[in-house]
Amino acid sequence: MSAHDTMFDLLRSKKQNYSLPREFYNDPEFFQLDMTHVFGKSWIFAGLVCDIPKPGNFFTLSIGDDPLVIVRDDNHEIHAIYNTCRHRGSKICLTEKGSTAKLVCPYHQWTYNLDGNLLFAGNMGEGFKPADYPLKKANIGIAGGMIFVCLAENPPAFDSFKLAVEPFLRPHALDRAKIAHEITIREKANWKLVIENNRECYHCNGSHPELLNSLLEFDNTDDPRATPEFKQLVDRKAREWDQLGIAHESTPHNLQYRAVRMPLANGTTSMTMDGTPACQKLMGDLKDPDMGSMRLLHLPNTWNHFMGDHSIVFRVMPVGPQETLVTTKWIVHEDAVEGKDYDIEKMVAVWNATNHQDRELAENNQLGINSRAYQPGPYAQEAEFGVINFINWYSSEMLKQLFDPARFQLAASQ
DSSP: HHHHHHHHHHHHHHHHOOOOOOOHHHHHHHHHIIIIIITTTSSSEEEEGGSSSTTTTTEEEEEETTEEEEETTTTSEEEEEEETTTTTTTSSSOOSSOOSSSEEEETTTTOOOSSEEEEEEOOOOOTOOGGGGGOOOEEEEEEEEEEEEEEOOOOOOOOEEEEEEEEHHHHGGGEEEEEEEEEEEESOOOOOHHHHHTTOTTTTTHOOOTTTTOOOOOOOOTTTTTOHHHHHHHHHHHHHEEEEEEOOOOOOOOOOOEEEEESSSSOOOOOSTTTOOOOOSSSSSSSSSOOOOOEEEEETTEEEEOOSSSSEEEEEEEETTTTTEEEEEEEEEEOOOOOTOOOHHHHHHHHHHHHHHHHHHHHHHHHHTSSTTTTBBBBOOTTEEEEEHHHHHHHHHHHHHOHHHHHHHHHHHH
């Protein structure tokens, strides 16, 4: 059987609320199916508008074998352009980020405008028409300052997500922000293990002492583990946020994305070691640092925490069946001054520790799954409901993509 058919059959027969079979986490052909049908057809979080605040600013990323450059043109419009020259296919932008007046291929100097239109191609003869060779573009969607791209010819709808999350993002004004710090770590684990680890706090008490100084592990007041004290705190903060006109109630239920504002631990206002603000200049036009954490999830590759004083965004990009890049960015108001308004070491300490702890957990998880002794195990339904939701979303998406009506018609006729 092909990997396509094997995956389809395994998903159809998968036991509900159990982890996936081993192939989903380490098989190269299964990985390629993930890249084709999940990362090749979904809206993928790429970066932020404040990554490229001025015309000519760009950053690059790769979705599988497809390199992209995200660039702001002279009219301030943002484009997602395939980083592949129309001459002989060379990559054009070779650095992770930068600023440029034109996009110039380093191989033969074909030169493009910032919107991808070809301006110059030497030695091509009189019949050559530059207008016939613009750089190809990917679909782009921007929601509240977050940039998403989709490689599909017919991308899924974006507007419902945009309308749902922009009220939550608006107070943090990402268009008036800047990147204070950024790191990328390479995890030797399948991308799904990275996401699964993030979607539960079952492991937090034993692994994340720094994070639990400020983060409350309960997902909402309907979390079956939620304490009366937590519910009282949520009720008090909800009344305060209602008076300020700050969105906090969860977006309508669906498995792919969710935005909700939840309080941090009582007496803390930021994800720092001591719970005090890391930046004295608040984001946007906020006046009160105690905005809790606006938690934003969008599958398959981003989770985020937006607070009053700073925000933290995460991007997950698969590299191979057992290799994933995780990028973390800490964001502050564009006018905040390092050393005066904020201290980098204080700002990044909690999530630097948490990221490295999570990397070790995911890598150990991968090593165990690679064993012949591994078989799918049951999820703890109260503590791992976020993982169950993710696996259900992934399974549903893949089944839709892998379903072949012709195959079933043939099987029925035999």
